[in-house]
Amino acid sequence: MEVWFTEDQTNDLRIGCRVREVLFSDVSPFQKVAVLDTVEFGRMLTLDNVIQTNLKDxxxxxxxxxxxxxxxxxxxxxxxxxxxxxxxxxxxxxxxxxxxxxxxxxxxxxxxxxxxxxxxxxxxxxxxxxxxxxxxxxxxxxxxxxxxxxxxxxxxxxxxxxxxxxxxxxxxxxxxxxxxxxxxxxxxxxxxxxxxxxxxxxxxxxxxxxxxxxxxxxxxxxxxxxxxxxxxxxxxxxxxxxxxxxxxxxxxxxxxxxxxxxxxxxxxxxxxxxxxxx
Amino acid sequence: MEVWFTEDQTNDLRIGCRVREVLFSDVSPFQKVAVLDTVEFGRMLTLDNVIQTNLKDxxxxxxxxxxxxxxxxxxxxxxxxxxxxxxxxxxxxxxxxxxxxxxxxxxxxxxxxxxxxxxxxxxxxxxxxxxxxxxxxxxxxxxxxxxxxxxxxxxxxxxxxxxxxxxxxxxxxxxxxxxxxxxxxxxxxxxxxxxxxxxxxxxxxxxxxxxxxxxxxxxxxxxxxxxxxxxxxxxxxxxxxxxxxxxxxxxxxxxxxxxxxxxxxxxxxxxxxxxxxx
Known part of the structure; x- marks a missing residue:
């Protein structure tokens, strides 16, 4: 099975990252919070489906x-x-x-x-x-x-x-x-x-x-x-x-x-x- | 209808661009050659599905x-x-x-x-x-x-x-x-x-x-x-x-x-x- 995270960086531009595992996913009073284990970037934090940070960069x-x-x-x-x-x-x-x-x-x-x-x-x-x-x-x-x-x-x-x-x-x-x-x-x-x-x-x-x-x-x-x-x-x-x-x-x-x-x-x-x- | 071009930048990382129109697509003796009109980057040249150049950057x-x-x-x-x-x-x-x-x-x-x-x-x-x-x-x-x-x-x-x-x-x-x-x-x-x-x-x-x-x-x-x-x-x-x-x-x-x-x-x-x- 292939699992990919996709972010719409603009209306017309997307980035996709292959995911090993979704480690956390929940909704706070402010936003959707998720932690992904990605193959390319290691652990990655997303808020409202937008990449915030990751261990590689x-x-x-x-x-x-x-x-x-x-x-x-x-x-x-x-x-x-x-x-x-x-x-x-x-x-x-x-x-x-x-x-x-x-x-x-x-x-x-x-x-x-x-x-x-x-x-x-x-x-x-x-x-x-x-x-x-x-x-x-x-x-x-x-x-x-x-x-x-x-x-x-x-x-x-x-x-x-x-x-x-x-x-x-x-x-x-x-x-x-x-x-x-x-x-x-x-x-x-x-x-x-x-x-x-x-x-x-x-x-x-x-x-x-x-x-x-x-x-x-x-x-x-x-x-x-x-x-x-x-x-x-x-x-x-x-x-x-x-x-x-x-x-x-x-x-x-x-x-x-x-x-x-x-x-x-x-x-x-x-x-x-x-x-x-x- | 939504049309997207997707490139595998690495095995585990992808870029996607919304496409207005595929202007050209053919196979030369060396590679697949395509010209896309993308919304974000304007006209874009791809070879073997890899972005080579585009009018924006x-x-x-x-x-x-x-x-x-x-x-x-x-x-x-x-x-x-x-x-x-x-x-x-x-x-x-x-x-x-x-x-x-x-x-x-x-x-x-x-x-x-x-x-x-x-x-x-x-x-x-x-x-x-x-x-x-x-x-x-x-x-x-x-x-x-x-x-x-x-x-x-x-x-x-x-x-x-x-x-x-x-x-x-x-x-x-x-x-x-x-x-x-x-x-x-x-x-x-x-x-x-x-x-x-x-x-x-x-x-x-x-x-x-x-x-x-x-x-x-x-x-x-x-x-x-x-x-x-x-x-x-x-x-x-x-x-x-x-x-x-x-x-x-x-x-x-x-x-x-x-x-x-x-x-x-x-x-x-x-x-x-x-x-x-x-």
Whole structure:
């Protein structure tokens, strides 16, 4: 018998993965949650039938949504992660010795439970004493905490369903206020091949709120088209020109991120540059 | 009615594209040739059911397999293209005014005919008076022409079927001999996520033949995983350290390639660096 998982990446584009076993499938108050054992990518988490992460390529996304900002800010101590209940971002953050507190706000308890049970490789950071897990709405948490965080990471699903509010101007304004005076945030912001209007809109919005707005990129094979972007809004530090601590970065033991890749990630192709605010 | 084209990118990974119309489908002496009008990517060429190119993302591959080498060699005059019957590589090469002659050796007449009829956006370079199209075996052509070319581009299909010989040590030795004293070649060399052993093997082989061996990368959304590599073997010039002619590059009117992207393409992630010869 052949079992395949198929995701509609767009209306007109699909990815299919051969499945050894469906390890978990349930419906939370927010979404359908499933864990698949795939032949090509190993264990895979899907939410509402969209691939979130998998053991083969997760390192790219999790290293790039965390270390770029953490090495731009000279001394990040308090970090907030919104979404990303799989734990991959938290695992990377706690590699940084200067971090004093990581608040991880995930709206869906089921995702956290599934991560603990099926993805110990990702959720291992949850055990770090500096990490506090809060099951709550990230939008509310950001509104209720002003001037608290050195860095905020928006590790959201796509801008449909529960994550829509995480792509709004109102939310980015709340993020600005939740940051300390020299804080910065990073959000995942989709593909320039398939979501170019969204990237235009987000970078323009962030540019209207933050003194420094930067788009950067990496390749996540299981996301549509592979080419994936992140947007940083920063009150003070510029990730393009920051002097990197090479020894500290080498000690992170990463597979995608490096000081070279930090710099490279901000070099955008002409067709991507066209999406940015003038 | 819904019509979908599905490619098995690996045994365990598939891509599916919604099809408006099948414009052409036939069998040549070498392979199955098809042209599809897809909703997501526009017109698409497939060979033996594998996506070769499409109007939406072709610019990435064609710009990167040509301009990196053409801007590394200070004065390329004679260029050989093996494979790539769609014409996209030739279109980019003839943008360079110093080019005197482009010999395009494609084994399959049907691919050339299909490119002329269905892909004028790619095959437009065929009309340039400097271009000579030769329907022949690229391996044979390289053996028969020694010391002739400043640059050789190996625009092959995957290393199965008719293209197997284009990934062999014997072929790379013939390429070395077909080049002028300061010549260089570029070949497409697959994905580090899915073909890491092949990349190891090719870079080691080329490194045993050429004084300079360099792996570089780009993102082609319709190729497995998006992250795609190219390998350059060069007798003299190093693409990593060459001083680029910024004005000349800006005039190429490219969407992916730029002088910044030329330099960043050689910055490899730690997991890719591990594949290179020590």
């Amino acid at each position: 997760e390192f790219v996304y999790h290293e790039m949504i965390t270390h770029v900002g953490l090495n731009t800010h000279p001394n990040p101590k308090k970090v907030l992660v919104i979404g990303g209940g799989d734990g991959g971002a938290v695992r990377e953050i706690v590699k940084h010795q200067g971090i004093e507190r990581v608040v991880h706000v995930e709206i869906d308890q089921m995702v956290i439970d599934v991560a603990k049970k099926f993805f110990p490789e990702l959720s291992c950071g949850f055990a770090d004493p500096r990490v506090e897990i809060v099951v709550d709405d990230g939008i509310k948490h950001v509104k209720d905490n002003k001037g608290v965080y050195d860095m905020i990471i928006v590790d959201s699903t796509d801008p449909v369903g529960p994550a829509v509010g995480l792509f709004s101007e109102e939310f980015y304004r709340s993020v600005f206020e939740a940051l300390t005076g020299d804080g910065l945030f990073v959000a995942q912001t989709e593909s320039p091949f398939f979501n170019s209007e969204l990237i235009k809109q987000i970078t323009a919005t962030v540019n209207g709120i933050f003194p420094v707005t930067r788009l950067y990129w990496a390749v996540v094979p299981t996301y549509p088209g592979g080419y994936w972007t992140f947007t940083m809004g920063s009150k003070m530090y510029d990730p393009k020109t920051v002097v990197l601590d090479e020894a500290k970065i080498a000690a992170l033991n990463t597979k995608w991120y490096s000081s070279e890749i930090h710099r490279t990630a901000f070099m955008l192709q002409p067709f991507v540059k066209e999406l940015l605010p003038r | 072709e610019f990435v591959y064609h710009e990167m397999i040509t301009h990196v080498g053409l801007n590394t060699h200070p004065n390329p005059k004679k260029v050989l293209v093996i494979g790539g019957g769609d014409g996209g590589a030739v279109r980019e090469i003839v943008k360079h005014q110093g080019i005197e002659r482009v010999v395009h050796v494609e084994i399959d007449q049907m691919v050339i005919d299909v490119a002329k009829k269905f892909f004028p956006e790619l095959s437009c370079g065929f009309a340039d008076p400097r271009v000579e199209i030769v329907v022949d075996d690229g391996i044979k052509h390289v053996k028969d022409n020694k010391g002739v070319y400043d640059m050789i581009i190996v625009d092959s299909t995957d290393p199965v079927g008719p293209a197997v010989g284009l990934f062999s040590e014997e072929f790379y030795r013939s390429v070395f001999e077909a080049l002028t004293g300061d010549g260089l070649f570029v070949a497409q060399t697959e994905s580090p996520f899915f073909n890491s052993e092949l990349i190891k093997q090719i870079t080691a082989t080329v490194n045993g033949i050429f004084p300079v061996t360099r792996l570089y990368w780009a993102v082609v959304p319709t190729y497995p995983g998006g992250y795609w590599t190219f390998t350059m073997g060069s007798k003299m010039y190093d693409p990593k350290t060459v001083v680029l002619d910024e004005a000349k590059i800006a005039a190429l009117n490219t969407k992916w390639y730029s002088s910044e992207i030329h330099r960043t393409a050689f910055m490899l992630q730690p997991f890719v660096k591990e594949l290179l010869p020590r």
